[in-house]
Every structure is written in structure tokens, then in C-alpha cells.
Amino acid sequence: MSRKVLVIGEVREGSLRNVSFEAIAAAKTVAEGGEVVGVLIGDAVSALGQELIQNGADRVVVVEDAGLKQYTSDGYAQALLAVIDAESPEGIIMGHTALGKDLAPKLAGKLSSGLISDATAVEEAGGNIVFTRPIYSGKAFEKKIVTEGIIFATVRPNNITPLGKDESKTGDVSSLTVAIKDLRTVIKEVVRKASEGVDLSEAKVVIAGGRGVKSEEGFEPLKELANVLGGAVGASRGACDAEYCDYSLQIGQTGKVVTPDLYIACGISGAIQHLAGMSNSKVIVAINKDPEANIFKVADYGIVGDLFEVVPLLTEEFKKLKVLS
Numbered sequence: 001m002s003r004k005v006l007v008i009g010e011v012r013e014g015s016l017r018n019v020s021f022e023a024i025a026a027a028k029t030v031a032e033g034g035e036v037v038g039v040l041i042g043d044a045v046s047a048l049g050q051e052l053i054q055n056g057a058d059r060v061v062v063v064e065d066a067g068l069k070q071y072t073s074d075g076y077a078q079a080l081l082a083v084i085d086a087e088s089p090e091g092i093i094m095g096h097t098a099l100g101k102d103l104a105p106k107l108a109g110k111l112s113s114g115l116i117s118d119a120t121a122v123e124e125a126g127g128n129i130v131f132t133r134p135i136y137s138g139k140a141f142e143k144k145i146v147t148e149g150i151i152f153a154t155v156r157p158n159n160i161t162p163l164g165k166d167e168s169k170t171g172d173v174s175s176l177t178v179a180i181k182d183l184r185t186v187i188k189e190v191v192r193k194a195s196e197g198v199d200l201s202e203a204k205v206v207i208a209g210g211r212g213v214k215s216e217e218g219f220e221p222l223k224e225l226a227n228v229l230g231g232a233v234g235a236s237r238g239a240c241d242a243e244y245c246d247y248s249l250q251i252g253q254t255g256k257v258v259t260p261d262l263y264i265a266c267g268i269s270g271a272i273q274h275l276a277g278m279s280n281s282k283v284i285v286a287i288n289k290d291p292e293a294n295i296f297k298v299a300d301y302g303i304v305g306d307l308f309e310v311v312p313l314l315t316e317e318f319k320k321l322k323v324l325s
């Protein structure tokens with residue numbers, strides 16, 4: 001059964017986030033040969049329409065309004081509901097990001113639809129669209145189908161392979177005028193936490209430090225390794241609580257969920273709440289002085305040793321490999 005599926009293109013600092021392209025790939029599966037319609041919401045975002053098309057959307061609808069310059073669930077919900085009203089989609093896919101986690105439940109409530117959140121895979125099986133999502137803090141996976149109404153899902157960043165960019169692809173980018181009104185929240189200014197380099201939740205490589213780094217300066221060797229590998233630095237709550245780093249770096253049940261290709265845990269014991277945020281990473285390397293540390297149970301490669309010796313050695317080795325390649 002072919003369907004029309006809307007995909008929300010998520011824009012941050014003027015660029016589309018990768019998860020938008022992953023959502024398009026998920027939407028293609030849900031559409032089963034039907035139409036994938038990208039949706040861009042913001043102040044001046046229409047220029048990004050062709051990029052969504054080059055990454056697999058068939059066409060794009062843009063809602064632009066000064067009231068949409070900053071994300072508010074009120075404003076975006078008004079815009080998206082207007083697009084849904086105009087397009088009557090059978091599916092809606094967005095990223096399971098801070099935006100998606102806030103907006104999707106609100107919309108599902110307004111539409112009286114179900115919502116499959118945090119999907120890590122989607123496939124067609126036995127005549128159904130089947131979503132896989134982690135449960136019990138990533139200890140198990142469940143498979144879900146939608147039995148009636150709109151197929152509405154959020155997809156976890158870094159899990160679904162994007163279709164790839166085809167720069168020759170063109171398509172229609174149209175705009176829909178929506179009068180955004182009665183906003184209950186107005187964002188006057190966004191003050192970003194100083195964060196260097198790669199976005200943690202989308203990083204392909206994460207170097208995470210725990211209480212074992214012992215101080216703010218203890219993160220320096222981790223930052224160096226992250227720089228060499230083009231990755232991002234993360235942390236356990238232990239490290240955040242000890243004020244070695246900012247809470248924006250926290251990974252886990254009450255922090256960010258990451259699924260990079262490579263996760264290097266340095267001086268992290270592997271508490272269940274930490275594992276909830278990283279155990280689905282593709283390759284996990286643990287560096288810990290304690291051979292009994294729980295983190296080794298989820299690690300693909302374990303190094304029993306002092307992180308202050310091991311991390312600089314790894315950095316040097318990776319530097320050599322980079323020179324050779």
C-alpha cells in the first residue's frame with residue numbers, strides 16, 4: 001500500500017541536521033512507493049528545500065514566519081498541523097531529537113494518533129511496516145506496528161542509513177502560508193553552552209570520560225583523541241556531578257542517547273544508567289583500571305589500564321594511521 005509520508009527537516013544554525021536524511025530513508029520505507037514530502041519550518045529556510053530533495057524527498061513544503069525563527073512547540077505545532085491539514089499524510093517521521101521528543105507527543109495528542117518513538121529500524125515485513133525500538137534502557141528491543149490511523153514515528157539519530165545525496169535530483173519546493181498566532185512562549189535569545197566541534201548526539205565517534213578522568217584538565221587527552229578522530233567528547237554523570245565538565249556532555253538515562261560507530265569509554269564504571277545512553281553504539285572500547293568494571297560487559301574491546309597512559313598512546317597511533325592514509 002503506497003502512502004504519502006511527511007518528514008520534518010530539522011534545521012540547526014542554518015543547516016539541516018543529518019537525522020533529517022535518516023528520517024527520509026525511514027519515510028521511504030513507510031511510503032512503500034508513495035510520496036515523501038519534506039517539511040521545513042522556520043524563518044528563512046526555503047533555501048534548504050533542494051537539499052532535502054537531493055537526499056530523497058520527492059518535494060518540499062515550507063512554512064516561513066517570523067514567529068518560527070526559534071523553535072517553540074506552540075509555533076511548530078501550528079505550522080505542522082496546517083501542513084498536515086493541507087497534505088492529509090498517511091505517515092509522519094521526525095528525528096528523536098530534543099525537538100522531536102517535544103513536538104511529536106504534542107502533535108500525536110492533537111491528531112489523536114499513536115506514536116512510535118525512538119525507532120532504531122524500520123522495515124516492511126509480512127505486509128506491515130515494522131518499527132524496532134529499544135526498551136528497558138536498551139536491554140531489549142520491541143517491534144511495533146501501527147494498526148490504524150497515521151503511521152507516526154520518531155527515529156533515533158545515527159541508526160537508519162540515509163539514502164545518499166543525488167545532486168542531480170530536483171523537485172518542487174512550495175510554500176504554505178500559516179498565520180502563527182497566540183504563541184504562549186516567545187524565545188528572545190538562545191545562549192548556547194560553549195561546545196566545540198562535532199554535535200555529540202550525531203557524532204560517529206564519541207570519546208567519553210567518567211569520574212576516572214579526575215579533573216577538568218583530565219578531559220584534555222580525551223579532547224585530543226576526539227580531535228584526531230573527528231569525534232565528540234561525552235561524559236558520565238559521575239564526571240558531570242564532580243564538575244569536571246558541563247552537563248550538556250552527559251550520556252545516559254538522564255542525559256543524551258548516542259549511537260556512534262565508535263564509543264571509547266575512559267574511566268567510566270558502566271552503571272546501568274550510563275549504559276542506557278550508549279550500549280547501542282556499534283563498537284565500544286572501554287579503558288578502565290579495574291578489570292571487574294561493569295563497562296567491560298558491554299565492551300567489544302577492553303583495555304585494563306590507566307587512561308592517562310592509554311589515551312595518549314591511542315592518539316599517537318591514530319595520528320600515525322592518519323598520516324599513512
Ligand code: FAD
Pocket residue numbers: 209210211212213235236237238239250251252253254255266267268269270271272273274277287288289290293305306307308
Ligand atoms: P564511577 O562509578 O566512580 O567510576 C569511575 C571509574 O573510573 C571506575 O570504574 C574506576 O575503576 C575508573 N578509573 C579511575 N581512575 C582511572 C584511571 N586513571 N584510568 C582508568 N580508569 C580509571 N550516570 C550516567 O552516566 N548517565 C546518566 O544519565 C545517569 N542517570 C542517572 C539517573 C539516576 C536516577 C541515577 C540514580 C543515577 C544516574 N546516573 C547516571 C549515575 C550512575 O548511577 C553512576 O553513578 C555514574 O554513571 C558513575 O559515573 P562514573 O562511571 O564516571 O563514576
